[in-house]
Amino acid sequence: RYGYFGNEPLKEVKLLVCSFDGCFTNGRIYLSEDQKEIISYDVRDAVGISLLKKRGVQVRLISERDCSKIISALKLDCEMKVNVTNKLEVVKDWKNKMGLCWKEVAYLGNEEADVECLKKAGMSAVPADACGAAQKTAGYICKCKGGRGAIRELADHIFLLMEKVNSTGMK
Amino acid sequence: RYGYFGNEPLKEVKLLVCSFDGCFTNGRIYLSEDQKEIISYDVRDAVGISLLKKRGVQVRLISERDCSKIISALKLDCEMKVNVTNKLEVVKDWKNKMGLCWKEVAYLGNEEADVECLKKAGMSAVPADACGAAQKTAGYICKCKGGRGAIRELADHIFLLMEKVNSTGMK
């Protein structure tokens, strides 16, 4: 499952969409007595998002929960959408507005609600601890768990593929 | 210990009672200098509770501690009871008020204080890191630890059994 995958010649990835809970975070929610939610992420993944941006890949986060307060506190240079009931619709909308085809979209998801997006995206990946249904659908299973380096690992993977594409003229 | 268990033909599960500390949470309590308690849970387990509800299984949480502030901050669609000194009495009361028999009650517990409920419930389960006494009593030992997917795993298990019951007409 490592290396190149997919049915069609790889185009350059232009957009990476990541599920917020369980991919950017480790899926753990901390809750304090004064009713404040806390989540956690790994600096490695934030660095991965920066590196992707520098090389021309937009990163966007997506969540079914209403985690707008926390997301506005994140100093990440990427767009995010919360309270999403249908992830596929949102990703399709982003893709169209950016004028991309599915082959240029990568998706990192971990839950049953991510399966449809994983099926459509040109590059699909799951963290090592994703649910069974997501793992079966994904083209790439990260060695890292969600919220513990999976985005960084996928970024490195994308860079490697891009280099190959550029050096062999597969584009 | 996997698959069907119990002495009597399975009826449909109508109520799942979970111990709060160590089953819904991982049993870890965070305490800040300004005297606020923080607990944590896994989004997977919250999703599991939603899925159970959609398929007609009520979920209720039970705790011996006074964690009412945190529990009111939880946006879970399920009833909870705190400050419980005798768990069996509470579960028995819930069962009677809902007009259920024990065979329709599932119980997920991890401590010595859960042993009596585990003995009575039609379906009994413990997280992978439950105490010895609880593990010996339970019909099903989750592969997941408490607060790290055990409720979700049990939910999937219940759905599987329900499907079998429905398809073979065991009801």
Add this chain to the structure above:
Amino acid sequence: RYGYFGNEPLKEVKLLVCSFDGCFTNGRIYLSEDQKEIISYDVRDAVGISLLKKRGVQVRLISERDCSKIISALKLDCEMKVNVTNKLEVVKDWKNKMGLCWKEVAYLGNEEADVECLKKAGMSAVPADACGAAQKTAGYICKCKGGRGAIRELADHIFLLMEKVNSTGMK
């Protein structure tokens, strides 16, 4: 290293002293931007402290740091001393004021600063992740890590020994 240990016939344990950081907690300190410290502990260990008290064993916590704010937030029914520079002096003082001999004192520690107490106590134990110097000194090495069940494990161990002592009349 399991079972009975020590050079002299076991007397009943009357006092258990635990190091706060690394035994009651997992040695991890969380720090927020508004300069508040957060620590965490395991409900299992809090239950262990209650069980010990019920069976007549006092539990006391000891720390070299100034963690008085957090300790006053703990709803534990046990005495604690912070800002300790010489742990042995404090434990000796407690022992004398309670009219105990060293054989009646158990000590759970994990750091070099605990070595002297571990040497003196009638029963000495370390969590699985204690530093090398502490591990070499201790009579009992817990299977649990500090802040993750070590106190509970030691409590169960003490109960087992007490039962043996009582049943064989070793007292």
Add this chain to the structure above:
Amino acid sequence: RYGYFGNEPLKEVKLLVCSFDGCFTNGRIYLSEDQKEIISYDVRDAVGISLLKKRGVQVRLISERDCSKIISALKLDCEMKVNVTNKLEVVKDWKNKMGLCWKEVAYLGNEEADVECLKKAGMSAVPADACGAAQKTAGYICKCKGGRGAIRELADHIFLLMEKVNSTGMK
């Protein structure tokens, strides 16, 4: 990779520079709804920093992020610099102002941004979970992960080497 390493006879280490995120912390950032960041560290590493200072080794922390609020909340007896864009420049500056040569500087880093410093320092080390590029450059790979004892382990390592140097007159 254990024991002595480096191309030149070891001089005494006078300064240890540690990356903040991923070496002093475990690289995990907690974020609350009220937009406050929380990090965590291990008491063992704080003890390691104290021990180093007692034996004449200065410890300094360095970060690319703006974590000044948290760093001012740390009650550590060591200098720290945040918002660093070029770590090598900062370390070079520290070294010169202290009148040291590179052989007297030790560096603990985990990221690609640490590679240049790891190359220059007389003693270079990474936590067990450092990124590949950092691991390849470092002279010593800690058994401990970042934020989970790596500084303490390195401190013990430095003490051992210093003792050897002093006893064999290698200085």
